Each structure stands twice: as C-alpha cells, then as structure tokens.
Amino acid sequence: MDLTVAEENYLKAIYHLSDGGKKSVSTNDIAAEINTKPASVSDMLRKLGEKEVIEYRKYYGLQITETGKRYALQTIRKHRLWEVFLVEKLNFAWDEVHEVAEQLEHIQSPLLIQRLDAYLNFPKFDPHGDPIPDEFGDVRSRPRVQLNEMDVDQTGQIVAVKDSSAAFLRYLDKVGAYIGARIKVLDKVEFDGSLEILVDQKKTLFMSKDVASNILVLQS
C-alpha cells in the first residue's frame, strides 16, 4: 500500500507528538502541528484508520499501529538523511535544511535512499543530533561481516573497508565495487577461499580471499 504525501506528513506528526507511540495525541495538537484545521484532521484520521496505520476511535483518540510506525520512521529516516546530505555535501547551514528536507523526504525510491545512505557513509545522526533510523525503522545497528566470511547465495551491501589505502579504493572502484554496492555471493572456491560476487545484480567479479577480508558487508 502506498501513502500520499499528506498521509505521510500526518503520520510523521502523529509519531512525533506521541513520542513514538507512547503518549496520546489530540486532534487539536495535530492540527496545530501541521497547520490545518481540526475538521481536516478528523477527516484524515478516519482515512488513516481505514488504512490501518492508526487505530482510531472517534472522540476517544488514536494509537499509531506498528505498520504506521514503520511508515513514520521511514519518512523520518529519509528526512534526516537528506539533512545530512544538504549540510555535509551542499554546505547548507544546519538551520536552512528543514524545509528542503521536508520536500525531499517524500521522494519515492528505495534505491535512492540506500545509495544516499551509503554515499553519506551510513550516518547515525542528522545535523541536529537526532538519530537516523535504519532501513528497518530501528536504531539497532546490525552486525557487519567480512565478505570472505559470507556463504554462497547470501546478500548484503558493502558498508566499509578495513584497508582504506588509496590503492585499495582505486582497485575497488576499478572492478566496480564501492561503498553502498549491493552484492551477492555467487560462488566460493574451497581451495583458496576466493569468491565470485554479483554486484548490483549486474556485474560479476572474482576476488581473492585477501581482498574479500578487507570488505565489510551489512547482511540483508
């Protein structure tokens, strides 16, 4: 199911006002937060209830559902990643980023966000110091493994290198592997531990165990 831009904004507001689903939120509070009239909020709450991203009982208030939280966190994640981008790459001041990020957060493209995340080096906090949820909507960071320790058919994303010498990075670049690349282990040679890897579902490449042991992968 897909949410409209307005629905995303409501969910985000509800998530924030309820402090992540803890506190209860009033129609008036939501109206104030997103600058609309309470009547419009009532209308939207009914719709959000039908889509089951909140549990809504007229006059009695609402509760954000697990599904709803996922959507809200996804939007927050995108917002904060864009903020990092604007500040670190485009030299925006920390206080100039909000309204632009407010627009950028609604761009639909999971690939874009994955790549942006990688490009920014998987930041954990935005320029205001707020934590950036991971792609599953939580802050728990999953373990990274060395590429040479993965098994055939396992997939993941290159997130870091152990040896960050220019020579090694140039080599990775040349063969088409880079921070953020999605990879899959196609084959593993028992004899010397060398690997055949599929990069971004397109290129295949071979690498020695030595090289693989310098590549850190976030498994998926």
Place this chain on the structure above:
Amino acid sequence: MDLTVAEENYLKAIYHLSDGGKKSVSTNDIAAEINTKPASVSDMLRKLGEKEVIEYRKYYGLQITETGKRYALQTIRKHRLWEVFLVEKLNFAWDEVHEVAEQLEHIQSPLLIQRLDAYLNFPKFDPHGDPIPDEFGDVRSRPRVQLNEMDVDQTGQIVAVKDSSAAFLRYLDKVGAYIGARIKVLDKVEFDGSLEILVDQKKTLFMSKDVASNILVLQS
C-alpha cells in the same frame, strides 16, 4: 507566480514536443506524452493559457510563451542536474535515473539547485549527453572573472580555482570559501589589492590579491 507539479509537467512536455517552441503541438500528442486523456489536456491548456505560459486558441493549437519557456527550461535544468548527481555521486546507471529525476525536478528551492550545480562542478551535459540549461534558461555560458578583478559591491559565485592543489583547497575550506559559495566584495585595499569578502551573506573574510587571483567567480 508558482506552478503546480502537474503544470510543470505539461509545460515540459509541450516544450519538448514543440522542439523548444518551434513545431506546433496537438492536444492528442500531449495526452500521449504524459499519459492522460485529451479531455484532461484541453482543460489544462485553458489553465496554462490563463497563466500566460502558453498562448492558446481553442481548436487552433498553442504556442509556448517566453515565460513558459523559462519555466520549462528551469524544470529541465533541475531534471538534468539531478541525473548527473544520481549517476556521478550515487552510482546509478544512466538508464535508472529517469523516474527518480522526474520526482526530484519538482523540489522547490533555488538555493538547492545553485548548490547542487556547484557541487557537481557546473556540468554542461547530463549523463545522456543532453545539454543542461543555465539558471537563466540558456546555454550561453557567462564569463568567469578572477576574484581580484572584481569591484567593491559586485556579487557572484565561486565556480572554480586556478590552483587546485590540496593545500589551496584546504585553505579555502578552512576560511569557509568553497566551490559554489555566493560572495560579495565588501572592500578592496588599493595599496596591495587585498580584499574583504562576504561569503554566503554571513562570514566576512580577508584575502590577499594572490589568493584572490586563484579564485574564479561567475558574476551575477
């Protein structure tokens, strides 16, 4: 006046179909291009006519106005800059960028586009080889001057450096000047040609004529 997303898309389609305002375009062609019904197109053409971005005579066809062209080129500029970003920075393949750029092109923020342009080093072509219009909507590239040759009160944007040694770039970074910064000459010392510069309407900084002569500015 501000255009809606739909209006921007229509204008872009009209601009493309008319080959920049040369050929005439039919209602049916537009409908086919943007995947709507001719009836919806008629409706929109009336609105675009009222907003004077096209000249529209029922049944007789339409002509994009100069204002309309400006808007169309602005959207095309944004689209192509984002394509460069996606390919060069986020490792998108040249054929994966279109639909994402189609969304990104509607983000409203002149500052964002200025900074993005600078960040990408003022590319003249997108990954498909199509030219990127400048911020005034044309391809004519304006002359760059050395910062030391500018007069007091003149403004512009840093677009390049002559000496691109790491040391010089580090220096620029340290003092808060960078490719893409908007600057204004506040004062010029006759005696030695040194300058006082306002960067991004915030920081002021002093620099020798020697340093200034290595900074290229696009005047505005």
Place this chain on the structure above:
DNA sequence: TTTCAAATTTAGGTTTGGCTAAAAATAAAT
C-alpha cells in the same frame, strides 16, 4: 446531576487534476 465550555466530528463547499460520454469544430473524402 445537570449545565456548559472545550474538543471533536459532520455536513456541505472549494480547488486541482483526473475521468467518460457527448457535442462541436475541423479536415478529409467522395
């Protein structure tokens, strides 16, 4: 417990951007 003020919802209206079906204008063919 009844009353009343605040919060919330409903009813009905607007704009934007679509749609279908029907009408009107233009262009092509006999």
Place this chain on the structure above:
DNA sequence: ATTTATTTTTAGCCAAACCTAAATTTGAAA
C-alpha cells in the same frame, strides 16, 4: 459541396485534501 472521420472541447463526475459553519460528544464545574 456535402458527408464522414478525426480531433478537440464541453459537460458532468470523482477523489484528495483542504475549508467554514453547524452539530455532537465529552468531561469538568456548579
């Protein structure tokens, strides 16, 4: 020149997301 086919426009509807004004519900105070 008249009929026919094509293109384009109008008329009338729909959904999303807002609005105002009028009900309704809740809960706090008398």
